[in-house]
Amino acid sequence: MxxxxxxxxxxxxxxxxxxxxxxxxxxxxxxxxxxxxxxxxxxxxxxxxxxxxxxxxxxxxxxxxxxxxxxxxxxxxxxxxxxxxxxxxxxxxxxxxxxxxxxxxxxxxxxxxxxxxxxxxxxxxxxxxxxxxxxxxxxxxxxxxxxxxxxxxxxxxxxxxxxxxxxxxxxxxxxxxxxxxxxxxxxxxxxxxxxxxxxxxxxxxxxxxxxxxxxxxxxxxxxxxxxxxxxxxxxxxxxxxxxxxxxxxxxxxxxxxxxxxxxxxxxxxxxxxxxxxxxxxxxxxxxxxxxxxxxxxxxRPTAMANQPRRLLVQVPTTIPYSTHSPLGMEPREDSGESLDGDAVTQMYEAVRDHCRRESAEVVTIEWMGGDSLRLGPAFFRAAFSRTQPWRTPTVSHVVRSNLLLFDETWGELLQEFGCGLRTTTDPLFDDARTVSGQASHAQWWDNVVLAYELGLDLEVALSLGKAHVGRAEQIYAFARNLQLLGSRPIATTLTPDCWVNEAASPGGEEQGIDAAEFGSLVAQLGTLWVEDGRLFPLYPLSEWLVAPPSDALGSVLQWDPAAKSQASDRCQRTGRLVDLTDGNQSQYQAFVGARAQMGVS
Ligand code: SF4
Structure with missing residues (x-):
């Protein structure tokens, strides 16, 4: 090229x-x-x-x-x-x-x-x-x-x-x-x-x-x-x-x-x-x-100079999926359980302890699926309200959803609390179906438009598997077309599709992309994006051009509500923050190669 x-x-x-x-x-x-x-x-x-x-x-x-x-x-x-x-x-x-x-x-x-x-x-x-x-x-x-x-x-x-x-x-x-x-x-x-x-x-x-x-x-x-x-x-x-x-x-x-x-x-x-x-x-x-x-x-070799120390806390909601997609999901049994108020209390306490210990000043809490919207608006209103009085660390919330349950009520709630909305899609195929056969892509698009029109902080993750290799131009065109929804840029994230829901897609492991393929695809997409004048945020490239990938990532923790915490023996509590930073960074090593291919050392 x-x-x-x-x-x-x-x-x-x-x-x-x-x-x-x-x-x-x-x-x-x-x-x-x-x-x-x-x-x-x-x-x-x-x-x-x-x-x-x-x-x-x-x-x-x-x-x-x-x-x-x-x-x-x-x-x-x-x-x-x-x-x-x-x-x-x-x-x-x-x-x-x-x-x-x-x-x-x-x-x-x-x-x-x-x-x-x-x-x-x-x-x-x-x-x-x-x-x-x-x-x-x-x-x-x-x-x-x-x-x-x-x-x-x-x-x-x-x-x-x-x-x-x-x-x-x-x-x-x-x-x-x-x-x-x-x-x-x-x-x-x-x-x-x-x-x-x-x-x-x-x-x-x-x-x-x-x-x-x-x-x-x-x-x-x-x-x-x-x-x-x-x-x-x-x-x-x-x-x-x-x-x-x-x-x-x-x-x-x-x-x-x-x-x-x-x-x-x-x-x-x-x-x-x-x-x-x-x-x-x-x-x-x-x-x-x-x-x-x-x-x-x-x-501070592992942090951007003069940047506040950042922490991402991922919170799996461990509830049934509202749909199965054949791509991009870890095989996981529907537990039938929902995160409850007590678990949220414990998670918040653990986050504050961690921030005090590690001097983290800026925290993003990402509520993940199943589909987090299945927890209902009342749950999130209570959860968001509780972090509002916090001064240090400052907290922002992001809800991850396939948008099938999204509507105006949700939009108004997320708006009220300044909560971001992240959704993942396949940039090449428009016939995505749930395992029950329900066509979901048109509904996803309708709700992307609704979220955009409501002015939400919307981020679209592009899930890239083996089928996407060699199709950078089409993938970039999808991301570029998203920007035509209006004059506000829509943040887009490139995410490797390494995990496949084997139950929903037998033989699907072959669809997972490997690190070298992913790095090369990111480099091609990054080149198109730079040539196009970087008209919208494309993560993680937007951050890497400010700092090397390892610095830009910050720390990543995941809340495991079923794990015994160290304090649980004394306090009869369960739930623990698991540090994924190393694993996350090694997953992102693919990006380092992409950066070099783009001429950014
Ligand atoms: S190379 Fe550029 S950014 Fe680095 S210290 Fe010198 S002037 Fe500053």
């Missing part, structure tokens, strides 16, 4: 005049790329198998009179993804619908501050309102919308307000970009903030649980938040004038010596520091920040 992206700089003309524009020195020549160069380039890169096209400019690409023709040609040539970098100018419902029908799949819109801040930076009044309206029009046409915000000294303090505003818009990704030291910045270096200032503001811009916002063009050690790593930018081609250039993402970059001497694990994908900045302002306190980050990594 060939990967990478081809960028075309279409236009040298622009209606804005951003103070930091990298192209300011090229503006004297206000014209457009030559039509024959663009058409020849499109054919060349498509012949070479480059799947992703970006139409941008040293200016606003939609000003190019041939813009729609290029879209149409690119669509006809079969580019899988066509992205437009724009300031939102000339955006009308008719145009956007037409561009959608000509293959446009995503846009990156510039928004550099709130209202007058943005208009001042781009030096055109009314441009902020235009950009906001553009996000709505593109999203309405089912075109994925990302936003880029350049950080300047003058907008830095008000960027949290901008982030809050963008949260309310139909935006899938929001980048806060450190300025490139070229073009306008070299003429007015005073507009560029220091690395330290951006680092100090980072947690106000991108909160802990923000899945949408991230930083661009700044090292992880400065912000301790998700960044765009340079592995994403590998194999970028650029048509500039008549020149077909290969882009080296590390050009004009510097690193302090500590990164090399102490082997920072992030070095292979680190975007580095702007060389001209260092020449102008020197290293200042940067080496101290880097050293502190590396010290922290060394002292």
């Amino acid at each position: 060939t990967r990478g992206a081809a960028h075309i700089l279409l236009s040298r003309a622009c209606v804005n005049d951003c103070v930091f524009c990298t192209a300011v020195d090229h503006r004297l020549n206000r014209d457009f790329a030559r039509r024959e160069d663009v058409l020849a380039y499109l054919r060349r890169v498509v012949d070479e198998g480059v799947p992703h096209l970006v139409l941008s400019g040293i200016g606003e690409p939609t000003l190019d009179p041939n813009f729609e023709e290029y879209l149409e040609v690119a669509h006809g040539l079969g580019f899988r993804h066509i992205q437009l970098f724009t300031n939102g100018y000339r955006c009308t419902r008719d145009r956007v619908q037409r561009w959608r029908s000509r293959g446009l799949t995503s846009v990156l819109i510039s928004m550099h501050g709130i209202e007058e801040d943005h208009d001042a930076v781009v030096q055109r009044s009314g441009s902020f309102a235009e950009a906001v309206e553009a996000t709505r029009l593109y999203a309405e046409a089912r075109i994925h919308v990302s936003v880029n915000t350049c950080i300047t000294r003058s907008n830095l303090d008000r960027l949290p307000e901008l982030r809050a505003l963008i949260r309310e818009l139909p935006v899938s990704r929001h980048a806060f970009s450190f300025l490139e030291w070229s073009g306008g910045v070299l003429h007015h270096p005073e507009i560029a903030p220091d690395y330290q200032a951006v680092g100090a503001a980072a947690s106000r811009l991108v909160s802990e649980n923000d899945q949408v916002a991230y930083f661009d063009n700044i090292p992880y050690c400065i912000v301790n938040r998700p960044i765009r790593e340079v592995a994403d930018q590998h194999e970028v081609r650029l048509l500039q004038g008549a020149e077909d250039l290969q882009i080296d993402s590390t050009i004009r970059k510097e690193w302090p010596s500590a990164c090399r001497e102490r082997s920072c694990p992030r070095r292979p994908t680190c975007p580095g520091f702007e060389r001209r900045y260092i020449e102008c302002r020197g290293w200042q306190q940067i080496p101290e920040l880097v050293t502190r980050f590396l010290d922290d990594l060394e002292s």
Whole structure:
């Protein structure tokens, strides 16, 4: 599979005049790329198998009179993804619908501050309102919308307000970009903030649980938040004038010596520091920040630096399944038993003890099946209510379900307690049946739509078995189509289908995927996802690009209500937390190989 992206700089003309524009020195020549160069380039890169096209400019690409023709040609040539970098100018419902029908799949819109801040930076009044309206029009046409915000000294303090505003818009990704030291910045270096200032503001811009916002063009050690790593930018081609250039993402970059001497694990994908900045302002306190980050990594090798220690507690509800699926279930007898209030009390006590001992600060309790919804809404209302007063650890709940019992009553309950909903499906087959013969897939889809429309925190797990090997494109298309439910991204998880319900599917063990097959499939899916601009969270890849797999996993415990606890002899109690962290991590070793295949070490 060939990967990478081809960028075309279409236009040298622009209606804005951003103070930091990298192209300011090229503006004297206000014209457009030559039509024959663009058409020849499109054919060349498509012949070479480059799947992703970006139409941008040293200016606003939609000003190019041939813009729609290029879209149409690119669509006809079969580019899988066509992205437009724009300031939102000339955006009308008719145009956007037409561009959608000509293959446009995503846009990156510039928004550099709130209202007058943005208009001042781009030096055109009314441009902020235009950009906001553009996000709505593109999203309405089912075109994925990302936003880029350049950080300047003058907008830095008000960027949290901008982030809050963008949260309310139909935006899938929001980048806060450190300025490139070229073009306008070299003429007015005073507009560029220091690395330290951006680092100090980072947690106000991108909160802990923000899945949408991230930083661009700044090292992880400065912000301790998700960044765009340079592995994403590998194999970028650029048509500039008549020149077909290969882009080296590390050009004009510097690193302090500590990164090399102490082997920072992030070095292979680190975007580095702007060389001209260092020449102008020197290293200042940067080496101290880097050293502190590396010290922290060394002292907590199994946890992400500066991240709260996380714990996942899985709670099997040990009740009858509401259906049998032939795939993805451990053989388990229906016990006929339900988890009761006493068992929940014991489980909560064990969780709090564990958190005190291990200093875990953030806990997710995942209620698993059978089908957890069979416990009924009253059970969950009581269970959720009891953790609400807890301060440390902070607790969130997730219910795992096949959704066959899901309805609006459930939706309202989960909404009230901010509880997540996870459901597993097979991304290739739409004829899933229960063992009683009941068709379940259509009902599953109806309830996925209902959960989405109710605004629930929905995560869809794709169960991948042997039958899925070699079908990455179809699987990715399923995950991508899920995103078309609306403008809010739906988190998707890749999960190995290693266990088969032998009773429901005789001979089914052959359907289980092995670690090497799974790793390779994840790598193919990850490559498609990166090429597509990471438009939705795809776990565990979303976490690995922040930390190595072993760090990102955190600890995993499972509540075994039937086991004797150590205290049970004295207290006549049963139930115990079983540590699955090692087993879980070894299961995830398959992911480590996938990460390497994707070029992420
Ligand atoms: S390589 Fe250096 S600059 Fe980059 S994240 Fe590591 S310590 Fe920071």
